[in-house]
Amino acid sequence: MPLKRSDLPTAILDLLSNGTVIPAHPLALDENRAFDRRRQRALTRYYVDAGVGGLAVGVHTTQFAIREHGLYETVLRCAAEDRQAWTDRPMVMVAGLCGDTPQAVAEARIAVGLGYHAGLLSLAAVADRSEDDLIAHCEAVAEEMPIVGFYLQTVVGGPVVSSDFWRRFALIPNALAIKVAPFNRYRTLDVVRGVVDAGAEERVFLYTGNDDHIVLDLAMPFTAMRNGSDVTVRFRGGLLGHWSVWTASAVNQFTQIQHALRERPDGLSNELLALDSRVTDCNSAFFDVKNNFHGCIAGCHEVLRRQGLLEGIWCLDPHEGLGEGQREEIDRVYHQHGDLSDDGFVQKNLARWLS
Numbered sequence: 001m002p003l004k005r006s007d008l009p010t011a012i013l014d015l016l017s018n019g020t021v022i023p024a025h026p027l028a029l030d031e032n033r034a035f036d037r038r039r040q041r042a043l044t045r046y047y048v049d050a051g052v053g054g055l056a057v058g059v060h061t062t063q064f065a066i067r068e069h070g071l072y073e074t075v076l077r078c079a080a081e082d083r084q085a086w087t088d089r090p091m092v093m094v095a096g097l098c099g100d101t102p103q104a105v106a107e108a109r110i111a112v113g114l115g116y117h118a119g120l121l122s123l124a125a126v127a128d129r130s131e132d133d134l135i136a137h138c139e140a141v142a143e144e145m146p147i148v149g150f151y152l153q154t155v156v157g158g159p160v161v162s163s164d165f166w167r168r169f170a171l172i173p174n175a176l177a178i179k180v181a182p183f184n185r186y187r188t189l190d191v192v193r194g195v196v197d198a199g200a201e202e203r204v205f206l207y208t209g210n211d212d213h214i215v216l217d218l219a220m221p222f223t224a225m226r227n228g229s230d231v232t233v234r235f236r237g238g239l240l241g242h243w244s245v246w247t248a249s250a251v252n253q254f255t256q257i258q259h260a261l262r263e264r265p266d267g268l269s270n271e272l273l274a275l276d277s278r279v280t281d282c283n284s285a286f287f288d289v290k291n292n293f294h295g296c297i298a299g300c301h302e303v304l305r306r307q308g309l310l311e312g313i314w315c316l317d318p319h320e321g322l323g324e325g326q327r328e329e330i331d332r333v334y335h336q337h338g339d340l341s342d343d344g345f346v347q348k349n350l351a352r353w354l355s
Contacts, residue, residue: 179209218238248345249342
């Protein structure tokens, strides 16, 4: 049975509208690169106890190769079941959808069957198509479930699309949100303009995926013009691979930003704004920017390994690992920005999560 936006519980829509933290869920593997069920469960419990408002599963951080290894449905089911068993509070469950139209539609049907609320639709596999074809692709998948648009950076396969594409996307009735992740300010503004041009700024929620600009995306207003008048919008929250690590601290930072904006809607303190450069510096190490993002998944695994949540940094692709000098970069940001970590929180709860 297809899932429509109007079918979603009010609590889920309220969470997305008010803004929340949604980490991209990694994949736990053992030394044989086989699915590690116990540590996958521990990761889900970690995110829940850290206070996130949702989970994104089957996305880039989970490794797209789970599909080739027959793990897509298994991983989505485990996250849904483990989350439900650990807490009864509402959480937004987002499933990654990718591939050509038949594959993305099939994945949407699986996700709906497992109780997911929305599908994060990657366009990487259809990046060479026209914008008309891309919109038709999005519309076909939206027939199955509410979709979250995904402006993926080009270095990992995302297409460059126009502001008009995002206007047309925002007019799709089952469009729920957009993860804005081009790592490019001009293209980020294209999304803002497209949503404003569609008159959809109150219906299609903007979530930052710009891991290189997290704090300022959440803190700053964005203004676009419509019919000669300015329209100001804000990012409601984030759906981020960076938030798969040091997650309790990310929730705290997000809460600080929200509280500060309520107290000072005209602007944040310099101290809070300066946090942007520190978080971005950490991201440069975790995502292996020096090696053009080669170790972006393995880098997050390394942080989780150091905390004891993962046993190793293994990826499904044996050629995927830390980039040259990346371990030393992670050492550096741990030394310089260790107060942004949540190591103490993890150590306090690790045995319980692994039980």
